[in-house]
Amino acid sequence: MDMNYKIAALDILKERNKKGDTIICVIHDINLAYKYSDHIIVIKDGKLYKQGDPNDVLNVDTIRDVFGISVEKIENKGFL
Numbered sequence: 261m262d263m264n265y266k267i268a269a270l271d272i273l274k275e276r277n278k279k280g281d282t283i284i285c286v287i288h289d290i291n292l293a294y295k296y297s298d299h300i301i302v303i304k305d306g307k308l309y310k311q312g313d314p315n316d317v318l319n320v321d322t323i324r325d326v327f328g329i330s331v332e333k334i335e336n337k338g339f340l
Contacts, residue, residue, distance in 0.1 A: 297314050
């Protein structure tokens with residue numbers, strides 16, 4: 261899916277969530293997951309690694325441990 265359609269779809273889901281709908285979504289894009297999620301579940305090797313608020317769960321240590329890459333967190337924006 262093109263980026264503009266991903267964002268449009270996630271915007272619709274976020275609005276539905278604000279109206280009370282429960283949304284469960286699998287997102288492999290860390291920045292989109294960070295921006296749009298209220299609760300994150302990270303799985304490593306088929307097992308629960310960490311879960312909770314995106315600000316608590318998605319950090320440089322988690323991304324390094326799970327994905328094996330080094331990133332920099334830009335506060336309230338995402339990862340680079």
